[in-house]
Amino acid sequence: MTIFAMLTSKVTGTVDTPDIDDTTSFWRWDFAWEVLPEMLRSFIQVTLLVTVVGTLIAVVLGLAIAILIRVLPRPLAWFITWVANFIRMTPIVVQLLVVFYGFVWMEPMTIALLVYGVHYSTYMSEVYRAGIDSVPTGQWEATTALSMPATRVWSRVIIPQALRSTVPSLGNYAISMFKDTPFLIAISVMEMVTTALEIGGFTYRYIETITIAGLIFLVASYLTAVLVNRLEKRLAYKH
Amino acid sequence: MQHVIEFQDVEKRYGDKTVLKDLSFTIERGERVTLIGPSGSGKTTVLRLVMTLEELTGGYVFIDGKPLAYEQRGGKRVPVSKRDQKQLRTRIGMVFQHFNLFPNMTVIENMIEAPVHVLGKSKADATERAHELLAQVGLPDKVDAHPTSLSGGQQQRVAIARALAMDPEILLLDEVTSALDPEVVGDVLQVLRDVAATTNVTMLIVTHEMSFARDVSHRVMMLDGGKIIETDDAETIFTNPSNERTQQFLSAVLRND
Numbered sequence: 025m026t027i028f029a030m031l032t033s034k035v036t037g038t039v040d041t042p043d044i045d046d047t048t049s050f051w052r053w054d055f056a057w058e059v060l061p062e063m064l065r066s067f068i069q070v071t072l073l074v075t076v077v078g079t080l081i082a083v084v085l086g087l088a089i090a091i092l093i094r095v096l097p098r099p100l101a102w103f104i105t106w107v108a109n110f111i112r113m114t115p116i117v118v119q120l121l122v123v124f125y126g127f128v129w130m131e132p133m134t135i136a137l138l139v140y141g142v143h144y145s146t147y148m149s150e151v152y153r154a155g156i157d158s159v160p161t162g163q164w165e166a167t168t169a170l171s172m173p174a175t176r177v178w179s180r181v182i183i184p185q186a187l188r189s190t191v192p193s194l195g196n197y198a199i200s201m202f203k204d205t206p207f208l209i210a211i212s213v214m215e216m217v218t219t220a221l222e223i224g225g226f227t228y229r230y231i232e233t234i235t236i237a238g239l240i241f242l243v244a245s246y247l248t249a250v251l252v253n254r255l256e257k258r259l260a261y262k263h
Numbered sequence: 264m265q266h267v268i269e270f271q272d273v274e275k276r277y278g279d280k281t282v283l284k285d286l287s288f289t290i291e292r293g294e295r296v297t298l299i300g301p302s303g304s305g306k307t308t309v310l311r312l313v314m315t316l317e318e319l320t321g322g323y324v325f326i327d328g329k330p331l332a333y334e335q336r337g338g339k340r341v342p343v344s345k346r347d348q349k350q351l352r353t354r355i356g357m358v359f360q361h362f363n364l365f366p367n368m369t370v371i372e373n374m375i376e377a378p379v380h381v382l383g384k385s386k387a388d389a390t391e392r393a394h395e396l397l398a399q400v401g402l403p404d405k406v407d408a409h410p411t412s413l414s415g416g417q418q419q420r421v422a423i424a425r426a427l428a429m430d431p432e433i434l435l436l437d438e439v440t441s442a443l444d445p446e447v448v449g450d451v452l453q454v455l456r457d458v459a460a461t462t463n464v465t466m467l468i469v470t471h472e473m474s475f476a477r478d479v480s481h482r483v484m485m486l487d488g489g490k491i492i493e494t495d496d497a498e499t500i501f502t503n504p505s506n507e508r509t510q511q512f513l514s515a516v517l518r519n520d
Contacts (some may be wrong), residue, residue: 117305165316170377170429171353180376184367222487261366 031069056232059223063236066219071205072244074136074215079198081141086148086194090156091178093149117207119143124211133209144201151193155186188259195252199245216240265328266434267292268313274321275308275489281516283489290434293463297476297497300486301512306469309486310435313467314357315348324510326351326433340489353381356431362418363412364425370397373405374425386502389428396424400454417449420454429456434448434458436468440475448472455479473517478502485509 089108093101111119116139123135159182168178182237206217215220266289275283283305290296298306311317312324312332319332323340329351330343364373374396375389384392397403400420410418419439424433436455440448452475459466459479470476473519476483476497485493485508493506504510 034492159364162359162361162363163365165314165357165359166365168316168352169314169355169357169359169363169426171349171381173380174378176376180368181365185365186366261409 044231049234051231052229055227055229056236059233060236062223063216063219063233063240066214067216067240067244070133070136070213070215071202073133074140074205074208075198075202075244076139077137078144079203082144082148082197082201083136083146083194085141087152087183089149093153094156095174108146108149111143112150115224116140116143116204117210120207120211126177132213135211136208136213140201140204147197148194151190151197152186155188155190156182158189159185168262184259188256188261191252191256191259195248195255198252199248202241202244202248266290266325267294267327268467269325270309270322270329271325272322273312273319273324275312275317276320277307281489283312284503286489286491287496288484288491288518290465290467293451293465294481294482295459295466295468296482296484297317297468297470297480297488298484299470299473299476299500303339304486305489306486307437310437310467310469311358313433314355314435315352326354353429354427354432355435356426356433357435357437358419358422358426358439360441362410362422362442364418364422366410368410369406370402370408370410370413370421373410373421374428377425378428393424393428396427397421399457400419400424400501414447415443415448419443419451423454423458426461427464433465434469436466436470438469438471439495440470440472471516473501473513485512 035183069155091105093108096104119139119142120135124132127135163181163185164177165179172181190237205215208215209218214235217234220230220237223233224230268290270288272280273283273286275378286305286309298309300306308317312319313326313386315332323333323335324331329347331348331351332343333340334343335341364370365376368376371381371390371393374393375384375386378384378392379386380390394403394406397406400423402417402420402424405413405417405421410421412419412445423439439455452472455475456479458464466479468476468480480497482494483497483502485504485506486493487508493500493509495504500509501513504513
């Protein structure tokens with residue numbers, strides 16, 4: 025019997041659980057294989073989706089924040105800095121809950137994408153800021169000497185050079201976003217770890233599901249790290 | 264006749280440290296002028312003020328008679344509009360001590376970026392001109408090279424070509440050989456001698472290469488403590504300086520030459 029069937033049949037109480045009552049085995053492969061598809065489904069539909077879309081939002085918005093703080097007049101730049109610090113220094117769970125209860129008409133999944141994207145954009149803006157600061161003064165001076173317009177200065181000189189040093193840190197934040205997704209339970213979005221607990225709740229077997237969740241996280245994080253590493257190499261200056 | 268560069272009572276302060284004080288001079292079209300003087304005398308600051316890399320804290324700078332940073336309006340000293348300043352700045356090019364090529368672009372990309380996006384040249388025209396200039400500086404085969412793969416001397420020659428690609432009226436050379444290995448200094452200076460001989464671009468030069476200064480410049484200005492203490496044609500300054508401070512300075516540097 026599949027776990028999926030078990031989840032759906034829980035109300036009727038007709039669950040056939042002879043194997044699962046075996047609480048003496050520490051680890052059961054047949055059970056692990058049985059729950060794997062369900063775990064993967066929740067990983068892809070929730071964890072991966074939130075992380076990928078969240079990272080995209082954070083990467084773009086973070087860069088926008090870093091540039092705006094640099095180019096806007098003082099009072100506006102200070103305001104943006106203050107808002108970004110405020111978001112960065114409050115827990116993501118609190119932010120999820122505030123938006124969840126404050127904007128009840130919003131889909132929980134939409135809230136998830138927005139909150140994770142915006143929350144991490146404030147971290148990434150700091151990374152970008154450091155990257156922008158690491159571009160040597162001489163590069164700015166060369167753009168002045170060539171009278172380059174601000175848009176070209178940023179798009180062709182500063183951002184490409186700043187990105188080189190930021191890619192590893194941005195990758196780390198993407199990975200840490202993966203690991204923050206279990207907080208989604210706060211707004212009743214079932215991601216992978218919640219699914220694991222739920223299955224455990226019906227079957228009294230937690231080891232397999234939780235271990236699988238951990239392994240999926242590990243593989244996903246590892247693949248992300250590999251991807252980031254490749255990107256970093258591609259951005260390195262050619263000789 | 265209109266001066267290409269005019270400094271009028273220029274003052275430059277960093278905090279309470281005054282680097283230039285009541286500095287006034289003029290440079291004519293096509294003239295090549297070298298600034299000499301001990302370190303800290305303000306030579307580089309003069310160049311950086313012309314390139315608008317430094318804020319002008321007092322006085323006025325005119326390029327072709329037009330105010331570059333500040334102007335006098337209604338008896339008050341007011342900043343020039345950003346747009347006017349940018350317009351005027353396109354006539355000025357600068358070569359830096361540390362080259363400052365863009366490492367994320369190839370040589371040709373470095374060279375056509377500003378001609379295409381600032382002067383509005385077509386990509387084809389800019390590329391053709393870039394090829395000519397690279398040939399002129401002796402690097403015709405480095406078109407698609409990345410700056411990081413070039414030696415210091417080669418990078419500096421590309422930087423000179425990049426500045427010339429903007430067809431500047433004024434070329435500022437800020438200690439362009441100071442960061443180079445001794446054996447490649449000659450190549451770079453030869454390129455500049457060639458530029459001096461074949462164009463009539465106005466040059467304002469800061470260098471420690473006294474024989475180069477003597478060969479290339481029409482006029483030499485000796486700066487000390489933020490003031491011009493002597494200015495004369497190159498020959499006179501180097502053979503028969505009248506100011507005692509200039510004599511001391513030259514005998515000290517020429518001994519090491």
